[in-house]
Amino acid sequence: MLEAFVFATVLCGFFGIIWKKNLMMKIVAMDVMSTGVIGYYVVIAARDGLFAPIVSDANKGAYADPVPQAVILTAIVIGLSIQALMLVGAMKLAKDNPTLEISEIEKGNTP
Amino acid sequence: MTALTLTWIAFPFLVGFTIYLLPKLDRYLALFGALFSAGYAAWLFVHQSPIELRLLDRFGVSLLLDPLAGFFILTNALVTLAVILYCWRSDKNTFFYAQTLILHGSINAALACTDFISLYVALEVLSIASFLLIVYPRSDRSIWVGLRYLFVSNIAMLFYLVGAVLVYKAHHSFDFVGLKVAPPEALALIFLGLLVKGGIFISGLWLPLTHSESEAPVSALMSGIVVKAAVLPLARCALLLEEVDPIVRILGVGTALLGVFYAVFEKDTKRILAWSTTSQLGFILAAPEVAGFYALTHGLVKAALFLIAGILPSRNLNELQTRSIPTPIWIALAVASFSISGFPLLSGFGAKVLTMKNLLPWQVIGMNVAAFGTAVTYARFIFLPHRQQQEAERSPLQPGFWAAMALLLGGLIVANVVYYDAYNLQNIIKPLATIALSWLAYWFVFRRIAIKLPRMLEEFDHLIGFMGLSLVLLFWIAIARSNPLFSGLPFYFGAP
Numbered sequence: 132m133l134e135a136f137v138f139a140t141v142l143c144g145f146f147g148i149i150w151k152k153n154l155m156m157k158i159v160a161m162d163v164m165s166t167g168v169i170g171y172y173v174v175i176a177a178r179d180g181l182f183a184p185i186v187s188d189a190n191k192g193a194y195a196d197p198v199p200q201a202v203i204l205t206a207i208v209i210g211l212s213i214q215a216l217m218l219v220g221a222m223k224l225a226k227d228n229p230t231l232e233i234s235e236i237e238k239g240n241t242p
Numbered sequence: 243m244t245a246l247t248l249t250w251i252a253f254p255f256l257v258g259f260t261i262y263l264l265p266k267l268d269r270y271l272a273l274f275g276a277l278f279s280a281g282y283a284a285w286l287f288v289h290q291s292p293i294e295l296r297l298l299d300r301f302g303v304s305l306l307l308d309p310l311a312g313f314f315i316l317t318n319a320l321v322t323l324a325v326i327l328y329c330w331r332s333d334k335n336t337f338f339y340a341q342t343l344i345l346h347g348s349i350n351a352a353l354a355c356t357d358f359i360s361l362y363v364a365l366e367v368l369s370i371a372s373f374l375l376i377v378y379p380r381s382d383r384s385i386w387v388g389l390r391y392l393f394v395s396n397i398a399m400l401f402y403l404v405g406a407v408l409v410y411k412a413h414h415s416f417d418f419v420g421l422k423v424a425p426p427e428a429l430a431l432i433f434l435g436l437l438v439k440g441g442i443f444i445s446g447l448w449l450p451l452t453h454s455e456s457e458a459p460v461s462a463l464m465s466g467i468v469v470k471a472a473v474l475p476l477a478r479c480a481l482l483l484e485e486v487d488p489i490v491r492i493l494g495v496g497t498a499l500l501g502v503f504y505a506v507f508e509k510d511t512k513r514i515l516a517w518s519t520t521s522q523l524g525f526i527l528a529a530p531e532v533a534g535f536y537a538l539t540h541g542l543v544k545a546a547l548f549l550i551a552g553i554l555p556s557r558n559l560n561e562l563q564t565r566s567i568p569t570p571i572w573i574a575l576a577v578a579s580f581s582i583s584g585f586p587l588l589s590g591f592g593a594k595v596l597t598m599k600n601l602l603p604w605q606v607i608g609m610n611v612a613a614f615g616t617a618v619t620y621a622r623f624i625f626l627p628h629r630q631q632q633e634a635e636r637s638p639l640q641p642g643f644w645a646a647m648a649l650l651l652g653g654l655i656v657a658n659v660v661y662y663d664a665y666n667l668q669n670i671i672k673p674l675a676t677i678a679l680s681w682l683a684y685w686f687v688f689r690r691i692a693i694k695l696p697r698m699l700e701e702f703d704h705l706i707g708f709m710g711l712s713l714v715l716l717f718w719i720a721i722a723r724s725n726p727l728f729s730g731l732p733f734y735f736g737a738p
Contacts, residue, residue, distance in 0.1 A: 141400075141404070145397070145706075145710070148397065148706055149703055149706050149707060149710075157393070158393075161393070161396065161397060161400075164397070164400055165400055168400050168403050168404055171404060171407060172403075172407055175407050175410070175411055178411075198301045198410065199407055199410060202359050202406075202407075202410075202416075203403075205359070205363060206362070206403055209363070209366045210396075212370065213366070213369070213370065213392060213396050216370065216373060216392065217389060217392060217393065217396075220377070220385050220388065220389040220392075221389070223380075223382075223385050224382060224385055224386060224389070227382055233702055233703070236386055237386070237701060237702060239382070240382055240383045240386040240387070241451065241697070241700075242455070242510075
């Protein structure tokens, strides 16, 4: 069930990237897609339990798998920096293409 | 050994950041960083036995350094050295050298690791570093080309991440061997990511524009080594898992033919070289067990060709036909073209013979057609008119340019030692016949026709759409191969 929602998010993002005409919207759609991927890692990590795995005397029950969470943390940071770089690029392009329509940008910048 | 290997991985990053602190020494530090890698690659060849490292338990980083990786690392070092030499007298600032070295380091990391998450991190660092190099001129066009590259590769890497977690779910580690037990969709998603990053087949249509619109040194880096960082993992998966091997070989043949088809009809020199890169990547993947040597010769030759294209008076081939180029430059161009066409005496010959020997029977026709097409493509460079160089044409860039050429073209000659068994009569006659035939074909057919192929497929929306299509195709192949019901169907024809 949760997995279905996660994949719906990924697909929404992917089709957003294809169908949205505006560069800004495409970048936002990419962010939606990466949110879906991050969500999927969290779902996988929680498949055996929900508690954060912290060493202590009290046994709280089933723990979540820490490995996917650790991995996705790296991916979140990388995704954030790429997002930032792309937004800077969009900002620079906006000077000459104020509408940021991708077809216009492409027409002006391909030989 | 472990300490040396880890130092080698961290070294380019350390030096890269030191360059920012000591901007006066930028060129020297960058040169030193690349030389260290070259030394390490040489040590790998001397050492011979593969080094396997596993850091931080079974969930952690795993590295494998064998002669196959050694070839790629050597390519990386030589191409980086050549680019630094080429830029020595140019007005490139500290930022450029630092980014070049960080790019170099991220490629080294991607070549060394054999688990999906380390590879992901290395490939993403590589995307960012190459984006920064592409947008170095800060013009609108360069920003758009860079943005397009970053966008496409980031989307591909998101699919890849989903595949990686599916491998983890099945195997409880991120190692490449986990693909064996992972569901077919994991294979499809991971391969989509690697194919897009490597510019293979229809998912790699972003490559021609990106490689042709970048500045000459950046194009040389991109075509020479950046795409190979994703090609080596593909070859490694094919060597590790025999069910993946036919998929990689099919993609290799398809890519070789697709690239050469476009290259033959293209009129712009840098676009010809970019399409030819696509087709040569196909050659590398067509025989994964000998991928290393082919990658080395292609990296050297393509870096040299892009650097030469950067100082030619025009990018349009028709214009070059009428204007004639200085003889010394023409000689360098001809040597590189002969090597990539597979002419004996240059190591492109040995690499082609070795690849052709390791093909499966059903690949042979396709790859011979691709080799013929490559020779036709480069006949167009070889037959360019040339004349004596005038004093006025000597640009201040020239000493660096010739140093880079000496390194790259000298490397092509020295690399012959890797496979000197290739020199027997039968092996020599075949490429000579191919080249002779292709020159005839060029002279009587291709020189006269002018077909302009549409570039519609390279539009951004189509690139993303093709990614979706490739995913469906890969998924279908993976399902067909994993399901015993379908195992008799055509996709099984690659099995021994």
